[in-house]
Amino acid sequence: KAGVTQTPRYLIKTRGQQVTLSCSPISGHRSVSWYQQTPGQGLQFLFEYFSETQRNKGNFPGRFSGRQFSNSRSEMNVSTLELGDSALYLCASRGTAEETQYFGPGTRLLVL
Amino acid sequence: TQLLEQSPQFLSIQEGENLTVYCNSSSVFSSLQWYRQEPGEGPVLLVTVVTGGEVKKLKRLTFQFGDARKDSSLHITAAQTGDTGLYLCAGNYGGSQGNLIFGKGTKLSVKP
Numbered sequence: 001k002a003g004v005t006q007t008p009r010y011l012i013k014t015r016g017q018q019v020t021l022s023c024s025p026i027s028g029h030r031s032v033s034w035y036q037q038t039p040g041q042g043l044q045f046l047f048e049y050f051s052e053t054q055r056n057k058g059n060f061p062g063r064f065s066g067r068q069f070s071n072s073r074s075e076m077n078v079s080t081l082e083l084g085d086s087a088l089y090l091c092a093s094r095g096t097a098e099e100t101q102y103f104g105p106g107t108r109l110l111v112l
Numbered sequence: 113t114q115l116l117e118q119s120p121q122f123l124s125i126q127e128g129e130n131l132t133v134y135c136n137s138s139s140v141f142s143s144l145q146w147y148r149q150e151p152g153e154g155p156v157l158l159v160t161v162v163t164g165g166e167v168k169k170l171k172r173l174t175f176q177f178g179d180a181r182k183d184s185s186l187h188i189t190a191a192q193t194g195d196t197g198l199y200l201c202a203g204n205y206g207g208s209q210g211n212l213i214f215g216k217g218t219k220l221s222v223k224p
Contacts, residue, residue: 043200
């Protein structure tokens, strides 16, 4: 069974730009969560989608948004990028009625 | 705000030594997961513990969940250089299972 895939793996943007990251969950998984990982704050929850609906949202500004498609693939978007948005963005998928989340390799975003 | 405190933050040991990493909270978890993460990659699940007092073994790794389900420990026996990495605990407090609270991690370095 293929794992969680994320594209792109690396991205360099400049302040003020916007970015879209993509995540394909494990086949059959309908829940997708997004996390931001930085050296100072560690892993922080961004949001969770299930069956195309946002179920939970973390404490991040409205510049961070996401969506999920009918095939469970998910995208997250960050608008008006700031230097502090530089981070590893991780996506995790989970099967229904399952507690374990399986993570993708992440997208490393650098904002200059 | 639920917090997960992990200690120690950094650990540098020689191959063959034993070590223990701790994960504590003032809140009760419905489940807790331990992950290992290598640089530039996503966290890889090691174990999920659900029942208070539960002990799980994975080769040289022993995971314990506190009786009150507020704390957990990871013990590694006879560490090897391949154990080097960032060890993360993550708790689910009974909300949506797609929203994990992570500790900041323990960075383990095992020297030959």
